[in-house]
Amino acid sequence: CRPRARRKALVLVVVLVVVTSLSLGALAFSLLMVGEREVAQAAGRRIQALALAESGIEAARQLLGEQPDARSPDGTWFENAERFQGVLILDGETPQDRGRFSIVAADGGEMRFGLECESSKLNLNTILQEGGDAAAARQRLMVLPDMTEEIADAILDWIDADDEQREFGAEADYYQSLDVPYRPSNGPLRCLEELLLVRGVTPQLLYGADRNRNGLIDADESALDAQPGWVRFLTLFSRESNLNPDGEPKIDLNQDDAETLYAQLCEAFDEEWAVFIVGYRQQEELYEDEETPPAEQNPPAGEESDSNRQRDENEEEEEEIEYQDRPAGQLDLTKPLNQKLDSPLDLIGRKIKVNYQESEKAAVVSPLFADQSEAMREYLPKLFELATTEGENPPAGRINLNLAPIEVLSGVPDVDASLAEEIVARRPAAPALASPHHRHPTWLLIDGVVPLDKMKALLPRLTAGGCVYRAQAVGFFDEGGAVIRLAVVIDAGESPPRIVSVQDMTPFGRGFDLPGLGAQP
Structure with missing residues (x-):
């Protein structure tokens, strides 16, 4: 009996072991399935959050399709909580089910719900296309915090097309001598992070104290060096379009067809403007007065002083000339357009000498575009809004003087520290607050910040768009x-607006707290 009893006991033990093993296996399988379910749910939530962020990008594209230019009158691209803060996309009964997006800009160290204009920054990919010598290009970089001549020249050597080393720079020989050798691109940068390959550039210089790359110095970052990184001041993508507010190409004042130019000017402005501008361009030589005595300079708009008239009549005694305060005649539009305008500013304060079809006399017309602040406040915004001398593609990389930080403005050629400070002090606080004349860089001239000659020098380098x-x-x-x-x-x-680049910043952290983004309990 005892052997049989032992066998029964052994069978019982085996059964218990098998049952326990099966139970443990079932438990492990159950836990595995729960874990897989949680992973699947987390992955699903991540995919949903990604779709929410992409919805925000599409919302930004939609707004920019309506207002593509930074000088749009209402400036809703700059700050627009209604369209960009906590926008509900996924609705649900619980907070866990409600999904939203926010569009955040943090230029200037302050968070707002809107977009940043890249024209407020220095474009590294155009810095060598703007003319000037090596020292001028270096000086534009020297305004950045903690920049040195060695790093500035190394950056310029990295993006220029040759292998000739600048005074303090570094070319292929240096990079090939490193433990892990590589070659400089000798061309445009593809992303700002590429600067980290340039000799002397460190993450601290590029990003400053902003470890989570949200554009702000958060409380946990303020204990570090709170100096802003260079990414706040640099871009690779700034440019402008040459379209009028209706989205149509601006009138090219330098086009070759006089009839087309005249017709376009008549439609956009009036016949007087059309006659004056086409007449200006038809002159074989620009009409010049002799130097006017100080007491007689700048007569009131539309008026010609008696002494000026007398002097002109004496100079032209061999030619019969009629003097006019305003254009009054029809031009021969078959005549060639001999003159080119460097900018519409060339028209300011200028007389023209023209020959009308119905008259044998030449006519000298007084300046139609007066060099007076109130007159310029009226005609310059209209002229720059609808006409251009730059063709279809204006120069890339011009700095938006209404938005650029003072460090960037100070690096613009012909803008010294005092002028940069005055621009910042007198410009509108936000695009939505800009008056019509502030939507073009010529407000510096209109408001008396700079004279006409200085404005002509600055115009190729500044924009308000x-x-x-x-x-x-x-x-x-x-x-x-x-x-x-x-x-x-x-x-x-x-x-439609084109997405130039998208970079996933999630690995650097959330960046913003949910209530601040617009989350609702």
Whole structure:
């Protein structure tokens, strides 16, 4: 009996072991399935958060399709909480089910719900296309915090097309001598992070104390060096479009067809403007007065002093000339257009000498575009809004004087520190507050900040517009779940607006607290 009893006991033990093993296996399988379910749910929430952030990018593109230029009158691209803060995309009964997006800009160290205009920054990819010597290009970089001549020249050597080393720079020989050798691009930068390959450039210089790359110095970062990084001042993408407010090409004042130019000017402005501008361009030589005595300079708009008339009549005694305060005649539009305008500013304060079809006399017309502040406040915004001398593609890389930080303005050629300070002090606080004359850089001339000659020198370097924008699109839930943060650059100079680049900033952290983004409990 005892052996049989032992066998029964052994069978019982085996059964218990098998049952326990099966139970443990079932438990492990159950835990594995629960874990897989949680992973799948987390992945699903992440995909949803990504879709929310991408919805924000599409919302930004939609707004820019309506207002592509930074000089848009209402300036809603700059700050627009209604369209960019906590916009509900996924609705649900619980906070965990409600998904939203926010579009955040943080230029200037302050958070707002809107976009950044890239024309407020120094474009590294155009810095060598603007003319000037090596010292001038270096000086534009020297205004950046903690910049040195060695690093500035190394950056310029990295992006120039040759292998000739600048005074303090570094070319292929240096980079090939490193433990892990590589070659400089000798061409345009593809992203700002590429600067970290340049000799002397460090993450601290490029990003400053902003470890989570949200554009702000957060409380946990303020203990570090709070100096802003160079990314706040640099871009690779700024440009402008040459379209009028209706989205149509501006009138090219330098086009070759006189009849087309005249017709376009009549439609956009009036016949007087058309006659004066076409007449200016038809002159074989620009009409010049002799130096006017100081007491007789700058007569009132539309008036010609008696002494000026007498002097002109004496000079032209061999030619019968009629003097006019305003254009009054029809031009022969078959005549060639001999003169080119460097900018519309060339028209200011100028007389023209023309020959009308119905008259044998030449006519000298007094300045139609007076060199007086109130007159310029009226005609310059209209002229620059509808006409251009730059063709279809204005120069890339011009600095938006209404938005650029003082460090960037100080680096613009012909802008010294005092002028940069005055620009910052007198410009509108936000695009929505800009008056019509502030929507063009010529407000410096209108408001008496600079004289005409200085304005002509600054015009190729400054703008009040721009059509490329940057922002961070954040997709999130009201409570819990993933948060996805995408840095996006959008070119609104094309229709529809084109996404230039998207960078996932999520690995650097959430960046913003949910209530601040617009999460609702």
